[in-house]
Amino acid sequence: VTTVALDAFGADRGPGEVGAGAAEALTDGVAIRLFGPAGLPAGRGVELIETEEWIDNSDEPVAAVRSRPEASIVRAARDVAGGGSQALVSAGSTGATMTAALFAFKRIRGVQRPGLAVLVPVPGAGGKPVLLLDCGANAEARPQHLVQFAFLGSAFSEAVLGVSRPRVGLLSVGEEASKGRPEVIAAHEVLAGAPGIRFEGNAEGRDIVSGDFDVVVTDGFTGNVALKTLEGTAKAVAGAVREAATSNPMAMAGGLLLRPALGRLRRTLDPNATGGAILLGVRGVAVVAHGSSTAAGIAAAVRLADRAVRERAIERMEEALAGSGAGRAALRERARESAEPDTQAG
Amino acid sequence: VTTVALDAFGADRGPGEVGAGAAEALTDGVAIRLFGPAGLPAGRGVELIETEEWIDNSDEPVAAVRSRPEASIVRAARDVAGGGSQALVSAGSTGATMTAALFAFKRIRGVQRPGLAVLVPVPGAGGKPVLLLDCGANAEARPQHLVQFAFLGSAFSEAVLGVSRPRVGLLSVGEEASKGRPEVIAAHEVLAGAPGIRFEGNAEGRDIVSGDFDVVVTDGFTGNVALKTLEGTAKAVAGAVREAATSNPMAMAGGLLLRPALGRLRRTLDPNATGGAILLGVRGVAVVAHGSSTAAGIAAAVRLADRAVRERAIERMEEALAGSGAGRAALRERARESAEPDTQAG
Numbered sequence: 001v002t003t004v005a006l007d008a009f010g011a012d013r014g015p016g017e018v019g020a021g022a023a024e025a026l027t028d029g030v031a032i033r034l035f036g037p038a039g040l041p042a043g044r045g046v047e048l049i050e051t052e053e054w055i056d057n058s059d060e061p062v063a064a065v066r067s068r069p070e071a072s073i074v075r076a077a078r079d080v081a082g083g084g085s086q087a088l089v090s091a092g093s094t095g096a097t098m099t100a101a102l103f104a105f106k107r108i109r110g111v112q113r114p115g116l117a118v119l120v121p122v123p124g125a126g127g128k129p130v131l132l133l134d135c136g137a138n139a140e141a142r143p144q145h146l147v148q149f150a151f152l153g154s155a156f157s158e159a160v161l162g163v164s165r166p167r168v169g170l171l172s173v174g175e176e177a178s179k180g181r182p183e184v185i186a187a188h189e190v191l192a193g194a195p196g197i198r199f200e201g202n203a204e205g206r207d208i209v210s211g212d213f214d215v216v217v218t219d220g221f222t223g224n225v226a227l228k229t230l231e232g233t234a235k236a237v238a239g240a241v242r243e244a245a246t247s248n249p250m251a252m253a254g255g256l257l258l259r260p261a262l263g264r265l266r267r268t269l270d271p272n273a274t275g276g277a278i279l280l281g282v283r284g285v286a287v288v289a290h291g292s293s294t295a296a297g298i299a300a301a302v303r304l305a306d307r308a309v310r311e312r313a314i315e316r317m318e319e320a321l322a323g324s325g326a327g328r329a330a331l332r333e334r335a336r337e338s339a340e341p342d343t344q345a346g
Numbered sequence: 347v348t349t350v351a352l353d354a355f356g357a358d359r360g361p362g363e364v365g366a367g368a369a370e371a372l373t374d375g376v377a378i379r380l381f382g383p384a385g386l387p388a389g390r391g392v393e394l395i396e397t398e399e400w401i402d403n404s405d406e407p408v409a410a411v412r413s414r415p416e417a418s419i420v421r422a423a424r425d426v427a428g429g430g431s432q433a434l435v436s437a438g439s440t441g442a443t444m445t446a447a448l449f450a451f452k453r454i455r456g457v458q459r460p461g462l463a464v465l466v467p468v469p470g471a472g473g474k475p476v477l478l479l480d481c482g483a484n485a486e487a488r489p490q491h492l493v494q495f496a497f498l499g500s501a502f503s504e505a506v507l508g509v510s511r512p513r514v515g516l517l518s519v520g521e522e523a524s525k526g527r528p529e530v531i532a533a534h535e536v537l538a539g540a541p542g543i544r545f546e547g548n549a550e551g552r553d554i555v556s557g558d559f560d561v562v563v564t565d566g567f568t569g570n571v572a573l574k575t576l577e578g579t580a581k582a583v584a585g586a587v588r589e590a591a592t593s594n595p596m597a598m599a600g601g602l603l604l605r606p607a608l609g610r611l612r613r614t615l616d617p618n619a620t621g622g623a624i625l626l627g628v629r630g631v632a633v634v635a636h637g638s639s640t641a642a643g644i645a646a647a648v649r650l651a652d653r654a655v656r657e658r659a660i661e662r663m664e665e666a667l668a669g670s671g672a673g674r675a676a677l678r679e680r681a682r683e684s685a686e687p688d689t690q691a692g
Contacts, residue, residue, distance in 0.1 A: 122582070123582045123583050123585070123586035136519055139519070139526060139527045139528075140527055140528075171571060172567075172571075173482055173485070173566070173567055173570040173571065180485060180567060181485045181486055181567050182485075182486075184567075204570075204571070204574045205570070205571040205572065205573065205574025205575035205576070205577075205578060206574045206575065206577060206578025206581075207578070208575055208578065208579075209575075209578050209579055209582040210578060210582075218571075220519070221518075221519055221526060221527050221530075221568065222567065222568050222571055224519040224550075224551070225517060225518075225519065225550070225551040225564075225568055225571070225572050226551065226571050226572060226575045227551065228550050228551025228552045229551035229552065229554055229555075229572045229575045229576050229579070230551070230575050230576075230579045231551075231552060232551060232552025232553070232554065232555050232556060233554075233555055233575070233576045233579040233580055233583070234579055234583050235552075236468070236469045236555040236556075237469050237579070237580050237583040237584060237611075237615070238583060239469070240469035240611050240614075241587055241608065241611065244604065244607035244608050244610065244611050245604055245607065247607045248607065250603050250606075251603060251604050251606070251607040253600070253603050254599070254600040254601065254602065254603025254604035254605075254607075255600065255604060256600065257596050257597060257599050257600025257603065258590065258591055258597050258600035258601060258604060259600075260596075260597070261590035261591065261593045261594065261597040261600075262587065262590050264590065265583075265586050265587065265590050268586075269583070
């Protein structure tokens with residue numbers, strides 16, 4: 001049984017919804033330590049650790065995590081580091097969750113910057129989610145960060161998502177190795193010669209949902225913009241379809257007949273369904289659920305964390321990074337150039 | 347009557363389709379000088395200037411434009427600069443078209459980097475297209491480039507798209523002024539205090555299609571990724587709806603009833619419909635139609651170019667830039683820092 005430290009604070013729908021998510025996740029044989037306010041239901045499989053302090057989106061993450069050791073997310077992260085639980089889940093501030101996890105878990109050996117990976121639902125039959133990273137842990141990336149994201153994402157995809165030899169793409173503005181920002185061109189060169197990874201070259205924006213890649217790697221600024229563009233567009237198009245289906249009586253009849261089939265599509269595209277984002281590069285499992293998560297979304301996030309623990313995701317990422325001669329060489333070579341700044345919350 | 351220099355080479359569907367587009371555009375009272383191979387239909391309103399040389403996507407744009415003065419796009423751009431026509435349209439290599447236009451037209455006074463602006467169709471009723479720039483003229487942007495894009499885009503939106511006091515957003519990873527890459531934060535600061543522009547703060551990826559902004563400004567790398575992500579997602583969701591509508595007999599019946607309403611949505615989302623991309627910051631009108639343009643797409647691009655000429659878009663962008671004290675001051679202040687490199691084709 002995996003014990004998950006679940007932060008009940010900070011979710012848009014409040015601690016009650018997170019508590020309901022905890023109860024829903026239990027059916028999968030997970031134990032939960034819930035860090036939240038008094039009064040949340042506990043009992044069979046859910047232990048409530050009463051917490052009165054929390055960090056929200058308006059707080060500056062690094063300062064808040066440093067100065068508020070009793071905040072729910074900080075206590076939950078410490079609980080994992082101390083062995084009281086094996087994975088951290090929160091639907092609160094992404095920045096605070098990343099910072100608390102980074103401080104409590106430390107980085108995997110050799111990793112300079114952890115990256116936030118999001119499982120992006122891909123519409124259409126047989127569409128497996130694509131792992132997109134970094135989606136906002138860092139506003140900028142050096143070539144070696146992009147190379148590390150590629151190895152971390154590939155190992156995670158294989159370990160937790162069950163993809164055999166994941167196809168890794170580097171997000172850019174054209175297929176040619178010469179296209180893109182200087183750091184992208186440099187990372188392409190390293191990845192093209194790296195053993196232990198199936199690098200399929202540059203991916204363009206449209207390739208995030210093309211099904212041609214299992215892992216798409218980019219910096220946190222571009223990844224965040226791409227992810228939100230994708231979510232916004234999917235929502236806008238779905239909304240326009242709904243609008244079209246009420247535009248006249250004939251269309252309304254059609255919409256009614258189509259509803260069950262479209263409902264399946266809507267569930268595929270629901271960002272809740274994939275369990276949210278996961279911080280890769282730290283020595284522990286940390287999952288950030290959508291802020292707007294329903295109980296089902298929280299449960300999905302807990303399940304994702306549980307799967308990462310059971311599949312030994314951290315160990316396998318450590319092995320992938322350590323085993324990649326090319327990755328290591330590139331890192332060493334470039335470590336000299338870079339005085340390393342703090343991880344920025346995006 | 348506006349005379350448009352139209353490059354017949356480089357389009358995915360070949361010169362014949364471009365010729366058909368020329369004929370279709372004529373109904374709007376435009377004259378066309380068509381730079382293409384012998385045998386294309388000419389006559390009433392279309393003058394064929396026979397050209398045997400061309401530049402395609404595999405050519406390095408700057409080198410090709412410099413070394414092939416007789417290539418169709420180079421001759422067409424020269425024709426505009428020489429006064430034989432008033433606007434340039436091509437469905438060929440974006441890089442070659444931008445380079446030929448930049449060399450032949452020169453930059454608007456004070457502009458350091460021209461930007462490629464795309465009219466992004468927004469789904470849903472009343473969705474006006476949003477102007478997104480830069481979509482790939484430059485892989486990177488300094489703060490002053492982003493500020494200039496904001497003024498160029500705002501003036502173009504007002505002049506050519508008829509938007510009164512366009513709402514301008516700066517693409518970033520959060521609403522707060524402190525979020526994003528350093529150059530975005532710096533540009534935000536300048537724009538927040540700039541007169542002559544309606545700056546509404548940061549826009550996130552989802553805001554490109556939210557309808558809350560008329561102009562969204564970013565660097566060419568992020569803009570290109572966002573645009574292609576948006577196009578890819580719209581296509582994938584529309585495809586999944588189509589798939590859902592054939593998944594069983596009931597859904598098929600529904601799909602048939604919905605078809606007319608969905609057809610209107612498809613036409614709204616068709617990248618052909620808006621006329622493509624326009625290069626802002628050069629002293630002439632240059633429109634890049636989608637490479638896959640049909641005759642209708644070519645005609646839309648010609649109409650966009652015609653509208654830009656009739657509405658004096660260039661003069662109005664010049665006025666907007668010259669009139670913006672804050673913009674000018676920021677430019678001067680930063681001009682010292684930056685030795686200016688060549689424009690890169692993205």
